[in-house]
Amino acid sequence: MSYSISVALTGSGGAGAMTAGQILLDSAAQAGFYGLMTRSMGPQIRGGEAAALVRISSVPISSLDDHYDLLVPFDWGNINRFSAELPLSSSSLILADPEQGDVPPSIAGYGARVAALPLKALAGAIPGGRANMVGLGAVATLIGLPIASVIAVLTKQLARKGEEVLAASTACLEAGAQAAAGLPSVTKLPSQPHGEALRWNISGNEAAGLGALRGGIKFVAAYPITPATEVLEWLAPALEKTGGALVQAEDELASINMVIGGSFAGLPSLTATSGPGLSLMTESIGLAVASETPLVVIDVMRGGPSTGIPTKSEQSDLNIAVYGLHGDAPHVVVAPNSATDCLFATQWSVHLAEALQTPAIVLSDQAMGQSRVVIDKPAENGFVAQRLVPEADAPGYQRYALTNSGVSPMAIPGMAGNNYVADGLEHNERGTPSSQASDHLAQLDKRAGKLDAFDYGEHWADIEGDGEIAVITWGSVTGPVREAIGRARAKGIKAKMISLRLILPTRPAQMQEALKGVKKVLVVEQSHSQQFHKFLRGHYDLPGDVLVVSRPGPLPIRPAEIETRLAAWK
């Protein structure tokens, strides 16, 4: 028994691997477990190879495990394309359908146990039967997930398809469960997780959308791009039902400028994109900096540069998010550290953008954006859009007035007597274009100062544990870091995790405080050129020895890699 088990379900398009994975995750939630499902897909529009990577746990998790306990290939089609993403150990079990041929060398090389399970034949014996449901029945039985939970989920999901479909699926599940009885055993789930608390099943991209909604976003301009589209597709009906509006733009140049227009007109506004789209938007994000127009851009990072690997994850947009704007253009960059945190980070970003009248970039990534997690219902955090506005007919109103906080009241069209012209040209306090050195310096100081002076509270980073070793990380890599530190602690290695949520503005004083007593620093990130490490070097003093674990996507960083480094440093 372990606190979690990991299952990989793979197959060509139409084999039903993703469906089976989704039902497995839902069933785990139904039974009161937590869980995480990531997917690995090929680039094909339809019919490509797909892997549903499911981890079920008795405690909340935000990381994949080091290897899979169980691999169920419904067929071996194109398995070589992602066998590197399916690490197995000698105790893992492969349920191989003899009808699909031998285990390919790229999988056999892991040295896992192999058991024959005639998925297709068993399904074929049941009218309307499907191999993926047979596989699911076998998986549930092997890992100790009650079949009743799976049937409960199927009953709900297949309600519209009629009795016959449900009966066929149930028969397949039972056939799989029976077949599993004769198979070698694998790690089992703990018998009972946390009581009956309400679980949520949500993807990181949906969580980001919900965070936007809860934060008060009312206007979204959208241009589709993988892997950010789900944020927009979730927001479209949600906004429509709650009095907001989403419009599809002709390109990212339009979407960012529509968002600027929507915000100028008074509505908290947002767009979501991925690397190539962020590149197109950078000029206008600079306009939002100069004109002090609040807005939020969610960047769901994928492998780059250029078109790169659109369906797979990488933390390599850090540089463009931080340094991509021309001129001195201070802005906010916030990075969620898990699928769950996509909600908080986005909602907080809406709050920050509006309070500070600045663009905020939310740096999510494919790994968390397209993961589904089973979690406790997220608590309300209270962060909402609040914009400082002037009184109507404010005497001598100046849009860019120099104030103590650096934030000046922002008039909204419709407010009488306060009309002004927002401008990307440097301007004086009134907003009139100016190329004078004194105006430029005053406005640069204002725009930088307002971000620096703001109190971001404890949310700038997630800090856990204590010790002379600090692991500094960010984004979705936080999941494996957190898990590795927990494991190391159990072995007597003390380490502190500092996961940066607020990337910009930097918080040197808080970091110095967090690094007190630290003698060794391990930086963990997922980029080829150590973007995060160099960012840290440029803005923070890192004490003592510094070691970097950094490699590009799409292979996820696993807890064991970090644990090994920590152990070596003991």
Next chain:
Amino acid sequence: MTIQSPLTVQDFKSDVKPIWCPGCGDHAVLLAVTKALVELNTPREQIAFISGIGCSSRIPAYTNVYGFHGVHGRALAIAAGVKLARPDLTVLVAGGDGDGLSIGGNHFMHACRRNVDMTYVIMDNEVYGMTKGQASPTTAPDWCNSKLTPHGTGVSPVEPVRLALAAGANFIARGFAGNPNDVARLIVEGVHHPGFSFIQVLSPCVTYRPEQREWKQSVHAGQDQPPQLVAEAMHRLASDDGFTTGVLFAGNRPAFMPERKVTASFADIEKKFAS
């Protein structure tokens, strides 16, 4: 009860001095815009005047309404955002031929077909003035007075009104800066017409295109009754000399505006996540 006296042209002008050259057609367009605003009788705070980059795009700062002077080529996108977010506002957009038809050409096409209710004035002088005299998309192919294209562009110019018609603009007109009262009337009509209204204003650049001073000899009024059918407008524009002024097309497509009706609470939305 006090009776508010009607606003005057001066009320719609700001105290910012235009950067334009003496004799530039844009001065007259500014006058036309302010005359139109007087005629429209809309409260100043209900007007949003959006522009991009270029000589003519400086115009919002010279008016006394809410404005946004954005980046090069994206005025229509900002304007669409303003109108979609705030349907109650009257949205005007202005800029030059380079801003609207070159760098912003894609947005122009989509603004025409999207048909958001706003009025777009292109102050067309067939040249990039702010960067000191380069060919624009409306420049004749054999214009050789730019250091950038000393032998001419050799590229056929865009005919903005034909492009607008093909892309689906709902109201298309042409004016001449030399007749600011006519331009003001076209702007008023454009604002009153539902959907996307496009007005090309021939606005001479006396610095880089001094020959445009002669445009006043070439302009001529079109027919009183504008065509309401695309085919008819297309037919007329096919043989147009580029100097016909007046309304060239007045369609009847409904303006685009997403409906806003609250039908669910956040709690309703969140129910879908509960397992």
